[in-house]
Amino acid sequence: MMEIPREQVCILIPTLNEEPTIGSLIKNFLKTGYSDILVIDGNSTDNTRKIATESGARVIIQDGKGKGAAFIQAIKYLSKPYVILIDGDNTYDPEDADFLVEPLLSGHDQVIGNRLIRSNNAAFNRLNLFGNRVLNWLFQVGHGSYLYDLLTGYRSFTLESLQRMRLYEEGFGIETEISSEAVRNDDRIAIIPVKYGVRVGTETKLDPVHDGIKIARTIYRLAKMNNPMFYFGIIGLTFLVSGGLIGIYIVLDWFKNIDHLPLTILTMMLVIVGIQVIMFGIQSDIQLANQREFIKEIRRLRREK
Known part of the structure; x- marks a missing residue:
């Protein structure tokens, strides 16, 4: 030691x-x-x-x-x-x-x-x-x-x-x-x-x-x-799963002549929001990676002075 x-x-x-x-x-x-x-x-x-x-x-x-x-x-x-x-x-x-x-x-x-x-x-x-x-x-x-x-x-x-x-x-x-x-x-x-x-x-x-x-x-x-893809991905998946479950319910009951128009709209909204949140997570992840590379370069330059 x-x-x-x-x-x-x-x-x-x-x-x-x-x-x-x-x-x-x-x-x-x-x-x-x-x-x-x-x-x-x-x-x-x-x-x-x-x-x-x-x-x-x-x-x-x-x-x-x-x-x-x-x-x-x-x-x-x-x-x-x-x-x-x-x-x-x-x-x-x-x-x-x-x-x-x-x-x-x-x-x-x-x-x-x-x-x-x-x-x-x-x-x-x-x-x-x-x-x-x-x-x-x-x-x-x-x-x-x-x-x-x-x-x-x-x-x-x-x-x-x-x-x-x-x-x-x-x-x-x-x-x-x-x-x-x-x-x-x-x-x-x-x-x-x-x-x-x-x-x-x-x-x-x-x-x-x-x-x-x-x-x-x-x-x-x-x-x-540190991991925006994980953070926003969880939120996005929650919307996607919720929309998917409601969509499955609509399909299963569609032949009973029940009007599911409001649920159909809700399903589409949940799926769209889920996809948008996941895309935002991907963009944030890319920005974070670029930021980390920028910080590494700054530290390298400081050490070389």
Whole structure:
């Protein structure tokens, strides 16, 4: 492993009522040589902020609510060239931090800490493990990249890559939006296996079903920026299928002398709208491909200066 410039890395920890774990997490990072630790707290009602300060971290109180809002707010306080994002529940191991920084030194823009490896299976229940697999697959279909662990809370970035991102998600959808922005910006992403332990002392703030549905909606909504053919294709196919089903009904009942003129008009409208939406998706896909080539050329020219 190459020498890690730990003094050039900021450890960013969003927190909300992490009193049982935040102190030991910060101290473990300090032991490994990471001295710049920034805690952005979502107005905890316990002693999280006090313990974090006493343990050696800088603490900022979040203006709004939600993990995404905390991350977005924290970006303006970052100045080190490399950033590690980690949850404050002590489920991730600070000793893995060097492995997340090393690819950044080799030219990668973002590193994803992959929890979904066999040695970590005991830390997940079956529903969570299944849900993570499904969401990873949906992201691949919608965005064209398989990132192995879309919802991991252990990532690293170059500051430059963070500043390129346009982030708006205020809640748990922030991981999805970060991944979507990385794909949109054509960032170089490395996947590194990390250790993941069972949460102890604090309760999870994630509802597997409710938040899983929200994340799936976020994946689909953000796909219009990375894969417009998928985004508009789903809408177009919905109209086409609806028109086709009504058309089948008309044909089957046509010989009963029932007047189906209104339904016939509706069928034609649905089919036409469906085709138009799909064509719009194809045009958007072509424009996106041209835009990505243009951005690549700009970056190449900047590197050659």
